[in-house]
Amino acid sequence: MATSSRILDFLSGAGTDGSGRRIEEIQAWDDRRLEAVHDYIQWLFPLPEASGFNPDAPILTGTDIATLKHDPGLQEALRRSWRRMLAFYRLEAIAAPGAPVAALDAASVVRAHWMRPGDHNMLRISRILRCLALAGLGHEATLTLAALERVYAAPGGAQAIGARSLGFWRQAAGPDHPGIP
Secondary structure, eight states: OOOSSHHHHHHHTSSOOTTSOOHHHHHTOOHHHHHHOOSSHHHHSOOSSOOSSOTTSOOOOHHHHHHHHHOHHHHHHHHHHHHHHHHHTTOEEEOOTTSOOOEEEOTTGGGSTTOSTTOHHHHHHHHHHHHHHHTTOHHHHHHHHHHHHHHHHSTTHHHHHOHHHHHHHHHHHOTTOOOOO
């Protein structure tokens, strides 16, 4: 597949990130490594704005976004990264092989390691939601947001997440999300 940018090359599996890693390598990391390393999320879920943490990460252009919206291979690469991060956050995707994701299971998330006010994973989730929405994967963004809203509504969820993070997530997921009051 011929792509037009470094980020699309990375997402397609034809290129590497700024540290020389391939997308498949990062997707195979264990949870401990996903938590400890901080410069990969901008590559798995790129945005059109520069990262405050990783200024060397590429920035999505309008052409990149248009390509992502219309390239099934690139969308599947994003879905694989999305599913890996769902497992990391204990928001497992439930789907038959080859079928669209039908639901998310948010069980035990309130007790997860990242469920602390101000945790850096709150920002990662905003990035993931916004990237999915920009790439034409609104269904996945909707499922993720719905699961996060269920976690927020669970005992202890609102205190762990905070209304501000939930608001950012709703905004990041796009205008098609009414939100759960």
